[in-house]
Amino acid sequence: MSGENEEQLSYSDAIKKASPSITRFPVIPVRGVPLMSYIAQNWDSIWAFRPDPSDLLIATYPKAGTTWTQEIVDLLYHNGDAEACRRAPTPVRSPFLEIFSPAPIPSGLDLLEKMDPPRVIKTHLPFQLVPPGFWENKCKAIYVARNAKDNLVSYYHFDCMNQTQPEPGPWEGYIHKFMRGELSWGSWYDHVKGYWVEREKRNILYLFYEDMKENPRREVERIMRYLDLSVSDEVLSRIVQLTSFKNMKENPMANYSFIPEPVFCQSISPFMRKGEVGDWNNHFTPEQSEMFDEDYEKQMKDIKIPFRCQI
Numbered sequence: 061m062s063g064e065n066e067e068q069l070s071y072s073d074a075i076k077k078a079s080p081s082i083t084r085f086p087v088i089p090v091r092g093v094p095l096m097s098y099i100a101q102n103w104d105s106i107w108a109f110r111p112d113p114s115d116l117l118i119a120t121y122p123k124a125g126t127t128w129t130q131e132i133v134d135l136l137y138h139n140g141d142a143e144a145c146r147r148a149p150t151p152v153r154s155p156f157l158e159i160f161s162p163a164p165i166p167s168g169l170d171l172l173e174k175m176d177p178p179r180v181i182k183t184h185l186p187f188q189l190v191p192p193g194f195w196e197n198k199c200k201a202i203y204v205a206r207n208a209k210d211n212l213v214s215y216y217h218f219d220c221m222n223q224t225q226p227e228p229g230p231w232e233g234y235i236h237k238f239m240r241g242e243l244s245w246g247s248w249y250d251h252v253k254g255y256w257v258e259r260e261k262r263n264i265l266y267l268f269y270e271d272m273k274e275n276p277r278r279e280v281e282r283i284m285r286y287l288d289l290s291v292s293d294e295v296l297s298r299i300v301q302l303t304s305f306k307n308m309k310e311n312p313m314a315n316y317s318f319i320p321e322p323v324f325c326q327s328i329s330p331f332m333r334k335g336e337v338g339d340w341n342n343h344f345t346p347e348q349s350e351m352f353d354e355d356y357e358k359q360m361k362d363i364k365i366p367f368r369c370q371i
């Protein structure tokens with residue numbers, strides 16, 4: 061058995077072993093931002109994390125295109141070598157900085173400690189909660205933002221299937237929780253604005269999910285240039301193909317099938333659900349859409365970010 065398979069088995073097995081203690085964890089505010097209780101209880105060690113200057117941060121509000129970007133970056137670092145990028149599941153290749161779960165599931169910090177830099181680190185933390193070491197060490201960071209309505213729809217389906225997240229409740233009420241910033245990781249509005257205002261000062265590459273859908277090759281090239289990498293045209297085409305929604309949905313190292321059923325119920329909603337722009341049209345009633353847009357104008361009036369709800 062190869063080391064990679066052992067790693068995959070041990071990660072899935074750890075989750076299986078922990079599954080009796082997995083439940084819909086409550087959220088606890090950390091500096092006003094609701095975070096999963098396990099994260100809140102371990103906050104000091106997360107805040108103290110010191111990255112290496114060569115580490116890359118991929119930051120997103122949940123469900124904005126994190127996994128997609130993690131896969132693109134891993135393929136760029138491995139010159140489009142699909143086999144190399146199937147060495148382990150996404151969260152083992154590219155650990156989730158702040159995640160803490162019941163034993164024996166390794167925390168993000170446990171996984172990071174065992175890896176040599178340069179590491180690709182995922183976070184959903186809003187800008188103000190990112191450990192300051194990232195900025196002190198001038199780490200590169202990619203932020204991916206997705207339009208609020210599609211982001212909300214995707215998060216709703218995820219909260220239905222992910223048994224570690226708070227109960228989503230009915231759709232209508234969920235919209236209001238989103239608008240009030242009560243979901244895990246807090247307000248979408250503050251999140252997208254927080255990174256937007258800091259993007260130039262901190263050299264953050266700010267991407268949009270909609271741009272990635274519209275022209276994935278252009279966006280992969282932007283990521284490549286930002287990372288000071290250079291791959292051939294052929295490799296670029298291969299990366300675009302390997303990271304299509306269809307191919308990632310079928311990739312067991314990227315589609316979260318390595319998180320067993322009691323924890324992620326993909327029979328309720330697959331992790332790779334639709335991967336589209338504009339699916340919100342199938343969920344919002346005209347009244348809900350109008351009410352949401354009115355509130356959106358208020359919450360976003362101070363900072364204009366060019367989101368697109370349709371491409």
Ligand code: PPS
Pocket residue numbers: 120121122123124125126127128210213214215217303304305306308331332333334335336339
């Ligand atoms: S998480 O749990 O926060 O890390 O989730 P995240 O990866 O950020 O977001 C999941 C949504 O991204 C979609 N996705 C993709 N869309 C297009 N192309 C590719 N390759 C791709 N990979 C993931 C995924 O389907 C989720 O969106 P929805 O709208 O629910 O389908």
